[in-house]
Amino acid sequence: MSVTNAAGFVAAGVVAGLKSTGKNDVALVQNLGPNKAAAVVFTSNRAKANPIIWSQQVIGDGIVEAIVLNSGGANCYTGAFGFQTTHATAEAVAEGLGVSAGDVLVCSTGLIGVGGQDFRDKVIGGVATAIPALNDDGGHDAALAIMTTDSKPKEAVVQGAGWSVGGMAKGAGMLAPGLATMLVVITTDALLSSADLDAALRSATRVTFDRLDSDGCMSTNDQVSLLSSGASGVSPSLEVFTAAVTAVCADLAAQLQADAEGASHNISIETINAASEDDAVEVGRSVARNNLFKAAVFGNDPNWGRVLAAIGTTTAEFDPYDVDVTMNGVRVCRSGEPDRPADDVDLTPRATHVLIDLKVGTATATILTNDLTHDYVHENSAYSS
Amino acid sequence: MSVTNAAGFVAAGVVAGLKSTGKNDVALVQNLGPNKAAAVVFTSNRAKANPIIWSQQVIGDGIVEAIVLNSGGANCYTGAFGFQTTHATAEAVAEGLGVSAGDVLVCSTGLIGVGGQDFRDKVIGGVATAIPALNDDGGHDAALAIMTTDSKPKEAVVQGAGWSVGGMAKGAGMLAPGLATMLVVITTDALLSSADLDAALRSATRVTFDRLDSDGCMSTNDQVSLLSSGASGVSPSLEVFTAAVTAVCADLAAQLQADAEGASHNISIETINAASEDDAVEVGRSVARNNLFKAAVFGNDPNWGRVLAAIGTTTAEFDPYDVDVTMNGVRVCRSGEPDRPADDVDLTPRATHVLIDLKVGTATATILTNDLTHDYVHENSAYSS
Known part of the structure; x- marks a missing residue:
């Protein structure tokens, strides 16, 4: 479900040892195409984690082959070593999938300041485990792997006419505009250009995630990605597509609100x-x-x-x-x-x-x-x- | 002490029945002169309580004879009746002291929306009790009367060469820039004009109360008043006087921080x-x-x-x-x-x-x-x- 609901996507969620609980902590989502267009919205926090800095470069050409995400460490404020870790993570995914590292988005979530050698070894190890585990029903495992203090995974799907939009999200605290402590991956088999995906995603996040303000705190690692495989061969109107993406984002935002840390209302x-x-x-x-x-x-x-x-x-x-x-x-x-x-x-x-x-x-x-x-x-x- | 440390001031704090605890809840401070100059800094919240609206008119000419303060009700968002209550309170003080109501500042603190007939009766009754109780050692009683969730009264004095500055404050929550939930009265027997008092007070609050941000919440009732009796006959330089007012404000701000609701650091x-x-x-x-x-x-x-x-x-x-x-x-x-x-x-x-x-x-x-x-x-x- 969720990110593997749309045709043309495979995903996996595996145990890399980053979480002390031994639960899933590395997720991988691959776009099998034929379209490889994508759009990403990033945190507006000026203190940006290494994966944000990396992914901002990746999205420059609007092409994304895969996205790798880890919980158990934000890899933020971890110096040059931390950025090299992000780079090495993308390289590991690229080598395993036979794609360019420059087309691999990276997301991390967890404690700021965590991103040393042990973190690197575990993330890279997780990638090695995830690649052979990729499958067209792996969306739920992936959703489990990005959880931190979330009590449950967040997934949503909206069905179009011959195409669909699905997504997963994590985030339980530090929710505020600028998409705080929020990692979201949305996939669609509708066929759209990067420019249209970008327009749809910005329109959707403006009225959903950007209006979720659980505790006024804005994170350093937020990233909302939208990937199109085009596997349905259908190109809906931008208006119809935007409505579907907005519906998925609204659903996920409501799930984030409902699971906010310690909340009773x-x-x-x-x-x-x-x-x-x-x-x-x-x-x-x-x-x-x-x-x-x-x-x-x-x-x-x-x-x-x-x-x-x-x-x-x-x-x-x-x-x-x-x-x-x-x-x-x-x-x-x-x-x-x-x-x-x-x-x-x-x-x-x-x-x-x-x-x-x-x-x-x-x-x-x-x-x-x-x-x-x-x-x-x-x-x-x-x-x- | 505090507001009655400087020569030329009398004060009282009395029980008017506004607090369910039966403690002091109406305070009155009178300036006996010969100087009657004053300055006031108000909350920057656009939702202003009735006493703020009233006092902004009073301070227009820079002349203040007395200031009356109550706890047990903010008289904010209480409609036309609430404003009439503030007016009637000033009139009661004016009549009792033989001064103009237009020279009487009013301050209220407590729950927003409280300001009906019972509130009015008790405040006016408190004024009647306070007037005969005015004395040159009444500062502490007045400081007790303005407490709400404060655990202790806040008072401070700085001694100049032949003159002094003293003050009292209340405030334990809703502390944020714009002088939130803060009532402060500062008195001095130094001789200064309203314009100089205003310059000194704004300079002092800018680096003291305005930099106290306990919980980011800004109140509707904040008022910091500075009254000069000139009874010492001494006119210090504006620089020296501003330093003394700043020291009193810094002392009171530190006391407010130390007594913030529920704080442990x-x-x-x-x-x-x-x-x-x-x-x-x-x-x-x-x-x-x-x-x-x-x-x-x-x-x-x-x-x-x-x-x-x-x-x-x-x-x-x-x-x-x-x-x-x-x-x-x-x-x-x-x-x-x-x-x-x-x-x-x-x-x-x-x-x-x-x-x-x-x-x-x-x-x-x-x-x-x-x-x-x-x-x-x-x-x-x-x-x-």
Whole structure:
């Protein structure tokens, strides 16, 4: 399933010894073609891991033969040796598959600063194990291999007319715009050029992964890749294809939100009647990053004052005294004054909806986030990730 | 002490019934002159509480006779009735003291949305109790009355040559630039004009309260006021006076940091060799707001990768691969590579020092923050504040 759902792709997920748990930790996905077009969106963090620096070079010509991914080490801030490790990993894949190393994307995830000789040996060993294991049903094994603190693998498929789009994702913390701590591979047997793939992928990530802001932290290793084999021989319209890619990304983003480290609420912050989409995004993101609001949701406390205080820090067009706030269907603030009693709001369901009506325009946007919980603090203090 | 240390000031702190604990909750400070000059710095949050809107009008002419403060309710987002309550509070003070209501600053702190009839009655009742209680040793009682989740009152005094500056502060959460959830009153018997007071206060808050960023959240009610009685008859140079006000603000800011809700570490993030002071502030603030970094410090985990990931999200001038990070004296990252082992870092002391060397210029700045702890989550989920 997932990355091997589309025709023309094989994948594998193997144990390379990078994870102390002995679980899958190296994944390999190969595009058998006939098309080899690809597009990639990278983290916007200026502190980029070695695999990001490498993959940015690879995608320059829009051609990708394979992508290799490892968990158990981010290979970020590991110096020249770390970059050579990334290069050697791509070379190992290239040699095994008979392709050019310059067409092999590399992704790593795990602890920053990990990327020494032991890391290199295990990754290269994992590649050697993965190559003979490649098969057209290997998508799930690959999805398991990229997990870090994820509690479950993330996979999604959307079926088109004679073609499909499928993908896998990992990410459980450090989720924020710029595609944070997120590795995503999406494959399709639809036939498209690199330029069209790039347009579709950027359009899709803008309204999905870029609006998932679990904890405001942006990673150094994020990479979302889209590979087209063209094996279906079908070329859907860019519009139809973009919708399918967007649907896969939205599905994966929802799975990432649902599995965010330590979270007990999946919060959708919907801002309506904004002057612009940018305003709606800014308002939603400001609320999504407000620790006091997020802690209140954890405590099932509909503390709408913290929503308004967060909105007040934005540059969005609005009148602070003409804003409505509705939580799980109960309007608790109307035109900047208390409306229905907070006690009417039931915040016990995991799914939490915050509706902010700015009353100045027609634009809208929804930001996905999570609450701030004891478990979030525990996982991120006790676990060096 | 504190606001009554300088000659020419009387103060009181009384029980008005706003706090369920029955502790002091209304404070009053009167300037007996002969000088009545003042300056105020307000929250930069666009969602401003009624007392902020009122006080911004009061300070227009630079003359302040008295300042009244309450805990137990922020009187923010309480509609027209709430603003009338603020107005009525100033009128009650004015009538009792024989001054103009237009020269009475009002401050409120507590839960947003609280400001109904009961709140009004209690605040006005508190004013009636406070006026006869005004005395030249009432500073401590006043400091107690403005506490909310603070575990202790905050007071500071700096002695000049024949004059002094003293102040009180409250604030334990929602501390962020824009003077968040912070009420501060500073008094001096030095003789200065409103314009000089304003210059001194802005200079002081810029490098003290504005660099305290406990949890990235900005309040709707922050107000820092500086009142001059001129009772000493001494007019120090603006430079000397500014240094004294800065020292009082720095002392109070350190007390706020030390008493931040649920915190177990006081973290100083010092950025050196930045291209500009703005860059140094941006870098420090980005690290101070990184939940993953803050949770790691709580767990005594010197996770320097999270520091670099946070720096990477800024616009500051730097080379991601030529940055040094030192934690409590141990350089764990040198030029973007691991240096001394993280195990050498002892993060058990409450005082935590993070030194970031950007190696591009000569500017420096220090941001004060706290760790992200179970107690922070608990206090802000279980306590509606």
